Amino acid sequence: MVVAKKFVINKYFEGEPKRSDLSLVEEELPALQDGEYLIEAKFLSVDPYMRPYVYRVPLGSTMIGSQVAEIIETKNPCFPVGKHVMANVGWRTHTVVREDDRGVFEQAPYILPDFDGLPLSVGLGVLGMPGNTAYFGFLEICKPMARETLVVSGAAGAVGSHVGQIGxxxxxxxxxxxxxxxxxxxxxxxxxxxxxxxxxxQDVAAALKEAAPNKVDCYFDNVGGEISTIVLGQMKQYGRISVCGCISSYNADPNALPKVTIIQPLILFSQLRMEGFIVMRWLNRWEEGINHNLKWIKQKKLKYQETVTEGFDNMFDAFIGMLQGKNTGKAIVKV
Structure with a gap:
């Protein structure tokens, strides 16, 4: 009998998440049925989306998230023992998986491709969802052209640092x-x-005017709030804005959000195009993004960094640290 550890949602987050909002518990896993397989987590991801998306699952559920795991037992010939998978099964050490376990993003588990000697953890970062978020969210929405000017907020995070390098x-x-x-x-x-x-x-408005005296063509927005309003005010005619996240407001009380500058005149008079996206829009092209990003890494055109927290029991600390911006690059927990 395999005993799994998992974090269970006791209470939806209000303001900054509290340790008491989650509980670390143990669970005895059942024997495998036909079509199922058992995985053991090796690396788990903590990402900004977890903060707003937690409301999509009932209280008492396993805390949401993705992991790279090893298949240690199987009754599914498509998922053999020894292979590694990316699975959206949440914060847990061991999981009995069915092929229809898709998580909040409705993405089925998949066997990781050959990363050509790179660590397995990149399947949660530069060669996973954050990498594809950067690849598709920037190229498909901003439609960048050479010699244009790109601004990226949240630029030292997993997605922002990647977008800037693609730029x-x-x-x-x-x-x-x-x-x-x-x-x-x-x-x-x-x-x-x-x-x-x-x-x-720094005074962001003044520093941006100095860095981009001819204004901004493309803005990849990870943070929202007043910083984004400042950038919108310094964009060129027909500028393009890709809205990936709004982490500046994730911990705010939705009934008491701070007032910010009205942005509609900025969009109207500069004739800007502003579009939000969820990366799963391009799920049918998932391998394309991974292959392009891997090619750029091999060509030494794309670098990545991971902030690694050791130990499954420290998932919550890694999560809070990421929300507070303590990570550089991708935040990962190593089991």
Whole structure:
């Protein structure tokens, strides 16, 4: 009999998530039925989407999330023992999986492709959902062209850092907005961003005018809020905005959100195109994104970084740290 550990949702988050909102419990797993297989988690992901998406599952459910896991027992010939899968089964160490276990994003488990010597954890980051979020969300919505100017907020996170590098591959001038001098240094010196703005210590509007005197063509928005309003105010005619997230407001009381500048005149008079997206829109092209990102890594055009927390019991700490911006690149928990 296999005993699994899992985090269960006791209470929906109000404000910043509290440790008491989740409980770490043990569960005895049943014997496998035909078509099922048993996986053991190796790496788990913590991502901003978990904060708003938790409301989509009932209280008492396993905390949502994805993991890279090894198949350790199987009664499904399509999922043999020893293979590794990406599965949206939540915060748990062991799971009996059926092929229709799709999670909140309705994505079925899949066997990880050959990553050509890269660690398995990249299946949760640069060669997984965040990588495809950057690839499709930027290229399909912003339609970038060489010599244009791109601004990325949340630029030192898993998605933002990736988007900026794709911008450089396509010949754009790239400006990142991040929350520390260390992150800004990493963006410029390691990833090749042209400029980086520390929103905690700099006047974003003034710094952006200096970095982009001819204004901005494309904006990849991870944060929302007043920072995004500032960027919209400095965009060119017919600029394009890809709205990936709004992490600045995830912990806010929805009934007491701060007032921000009205953005409709900015969109109207600059004739901007602003579009939100969920990456699963391109689920039928999933392998395309992974293959392009892997090619760029092999060509040394794309770099990635992981902030790794050791130990399944520390999932909540990694989650809170990610929401507070303590990670650089992809936040991962290693079991």
């Amino acid at each position: 450089k591959i396509y010949g754009l001038k790239v400006i990142g907005i991040a929350g520390s001098d260390a992150k800004c240094k990493w963006l410029k010196e390691e990833l090749g961003f042209d400029h980086a703005i520390n929103y905690k210590t």
